[in-house]
Amino acid sequence: MTLLENARQRTVTREMTCVAQNEKVDVDYLLKKIAAGEVVIPANPRHKNLHPMGIGRCLKIKINANIGTSQVDCALERELQKLELCIKHKADAVMDLSTGGKLDDIRTSIIHHSPLPVGTVPIYHVMVENKKIKDVTAAQIFATIEKHGRQGVDFITVHCGVTKRIVPLIEKRVAGVVSRGGSFLAKWIMVNNQENPLFEHFDELLDIAHEYDMTLSLGDGLRPGAIADASDQAQITELQVLGELTERAWARGVQVMIEGPGHVPLNLIQENMELQQKYCHNAPFYVLGPLVTDVAPGYDHITSAIGGALAAFYGAAFLCYVTPAEHLRLPTLEDVKDGIIASRIAAHAADIAKGNQEALSWDLQMSQKRKALDWDGMIGLAMDPEKAKRYRQESGLPESQDACTMCGDLCAMKMIEETL
Ligand code: SF4
DSSP states (O other), X not given: OOHHHHHHTTOOXXXXXXXXXXXXXXXXXXXXXXXXXXXXXXXXXXXXXXXXXXXXXXXXXXXXXXXXXXXXXXXXXXXXXXXXXXXXXXXXXXXXXXXXXXXXXXXXXXXXXXXXXXXXXXXXXXXXXXXXXXXXXXXXXXXXXXXXXXXXXXXXXXXXXXXXXXXXXXXXXXXXXXXXXXXXXXXXXXXXXSOOHHHHTHHHHHHHHHHXXXXXXXXXXXXXXXXXXXXXXXXXXXXXXXXXXXXXXXXXXXXXXXXXXXXXXHHHHHHHHHHHHHHTTTOOEEEOOOBSOSSOTTOHHHHHHHHHHHHHHTTOOEEEOOOTTTTTSSOOHHXXXXXXXXXXXXXXXXXXXXXXXXXXXXXXXXXXXXXXXXXXXXXXXXXXXXXXXXHHHHTTOOTTOOSOTTTGGGOHHHHHHHHO
């Protein structure tokens, strides 16, 4: 029985108890939200060392970090180091997006070492193994998905909404298709003049997801990859298809998230979040950014954190990090850390605005330490204590100095404290 089916039967599983404790919510409340499809706990029973985590807009906002090799940079050791960084800097989930090296070995190793839920995009594996798109069969795609389930993958991105009817809409776009999986399937549809197998044989996909209790992350293969394409017909039509598929997955007892944009200007973010809730029946929204401008390569962890904070405030539940390397190269270890921290800031900002008590309390404690000029306390509470400590040390002041080099003797905190 899947986690969703258990929730419907009001059976509390270990995963639910664990998530309820972490989120400090009543387990009955959580059970109802899972049963309604508003919360998912991606947890493949074959992922043995998993520390379960819940995703839903009624819970704290979660973040995902993408790791994985490419065909020109494929060292497993470095990807495992990235995984360590993800754990250390408190990402909530990781996706292995590897396309280079021994994919099965890399994936199983990441799952083995990860207490975080692990997601994959099985179509990448299919793409790597089949150079001729035209010859790829539905059977190959489903065999790969089944293998990922058997290996213990907790959630999979599947671009089921890239359909024959929608593909022609791509031609109107500035940036075409920017999702690797989406472009593969769009091309497959065009060269074979057939329907997307993931859409046409969706029930087969559900059988596999049900067997391994894998959460489906219904991918936005046609997400806008340019501000000029935001909220266009291709994006919104695909979203409507994903909404229909969500109901079919729920009917089969399979948990679902919906993936979202992409590049979206600030003024369209609220509308995007509301449309998703309307079309996809409040299934958790997993957004890839959104990046609020196209013109800052090298700083896209910032463009996406701005969009992610607003998206999460208006209804997204899960933010996929974006690193400074986005659009430029495979992320380094430093890029991964910067991406995680930026995304955590966005998630936390939304948690504060949504009134999460734990988030508010964290900020209050930091403010109190600041007022007390308690530097150790401030560093201990910082989202990135290592960087905060390094900056303080690099200022060259003795440890005993209470003010910092910003104002020195004119320290506002100190002046008022002495006067009071
Ligand atoms: S010196 Fe200025 S910036 Fe530094 S702690 Fe005092 S008020 Fe804050």
